[in-house]
Amino acid sequence: MLAITGGRVVTMAGPVYDPGMVLVEGGRIVSAGPATGVPAGAQVEDVTGMWVLPGFIDAHCHVGIFEEIYREEGDDTNEFTDPVTPHLRAIDAINPADLGFKDALSGGVTTLATGPGSANILGGEMLAMKTWGRVVDAMVLQSPVGLKAALGENPKRSYGKEKKMPATRMASAALLRESLAKALDYGRKLDAAAGGKGERPDRDLKMESLLRVLRREIPLRVHAHRADDIMTALRIAREFNLKLVVEHCTEGHLVAGELADYGAMAVVGPVITSRVKVELKGISLQTARVLSEAGVTMAIMTDHPVVPIQYLVLSAGLTTRGGLSEEKALAAITLDAARILGLENRLGSLEPGKDADITILSGHPFDTRTRVVKTYVNGYPAYQY
Known part of the structure; x- marks a missing residue:
């Protein structure tokens, strides 16, 4: 298990936790919440002073x-x-x-x-x-x-x-309408054939x-x-x-x-x-x-x-x-x-069960001086500054 702890955790699905902790296991998010006790045996990544957001x-x-x-x-x-x-x-x-x-x-x-x-x-x-x-x-x-x-x-x-x-x-x-109309006709023929009322079109x-x-x-x-x-x-x-x-x-x-x-x-x-x-x-x-x-x-x-x-x-x-x-x-x-x-259901927020796609930034995401420190994809550290 990986514990990303100490940073400002912006879940996009609830409160902001500062300091917060995100737990990751098997490529999925286990939990995202306040920085309390780290589970025994977890690998700790201390991101104090940084921002933690979904990828x-x-x-x-x-x-x-x-x-x-x-x-x-x-x-x-x-x-x-x-x-x-x-x-x-x-x-x-x-x-x-x-x-x-x-x-x-x-x-x-x-x-x-x-x-x-x-x-x-x-x-x-x-x-x-x-x-x-x-x-x-x-x-x-x-x-x-x-x-x-x-x-x-x-x-x-x-x-x-x-x-x-x-x-x-x-x-x-006209071309867009014509294409959609042809597809409607094609679908009707498929339905008719499925009901035994005609031959299936090519x-x-x-x-x-x-x-x-x-x-x-x-x-x-x-x-x-x-x-x-x-x-x-x-x-x-x-x-x-x-x-x-x-x-x-x-x-x-x-x-x-x-x-x-x-x-x-x-x-x-x-x-x-x-x-x-x-x-x-x-x-x-x-x-x-x-x-x-x-x-x-x-x-x-x-x-x-x-x-x-x-x-x-x-x-x-x-x-x-x-x-x-x-x-x-x-x-x-x-x-x-x-x-x-x-x-x-899989992406866009730090919630239990979702893919562990996580971005760690040095500061506020909209500050032009901020850099991406680390990027996780499915819990894997795919990029490090």
């Missing part, structure tokens, strides 16, 4: 799929040959030797959601994985955790110049992926910056009764009430960026606060490599300048991020 979670990035130093060889982010590729799977593109995983650990990030980019209307399946490991299959927590879709500039720019759909926002929405991997969304097994995670594109995503989600996560959500503050009314979630960011395209005209540090106040479950992303993943906690900290509370900003990279991934 941080980046709910949207491209680590392992878009390798920074291999611009062509290591870029498997977008399949530019077809605007509708829901059957692509992130797991088949991830290189666990990508330096981004080491960077993540140095920033206290123990879990991330990675997946395709936003060139396609339907880009493929995203997954959630730990940031420490040797083989991708062993690092994966859940696959898929959502189906990536995209609206706005990126699909138009990727295909319109080639005189292909989509060249307009209307065509983007297997269709695209339709299988879309059926998981239509059956609400996973959310549709839609890249949308502008408020009008966010509303298109909401409109389509209502039509097909989908779980919806809006990725980036740059102008989400303009339609926060609508997102909340539907029960949509949002992954906001990247926060540290310039207005590199028209869709970012309305970027604001207040977006996270407005969404939170409206009741939208929200996470903060890096979109690595757009913002290096080791700066996730800095990104979250900057949202406090826009009025988001420190507690909510921390939740956006811990417990709320876990909720968006559907993994809150």
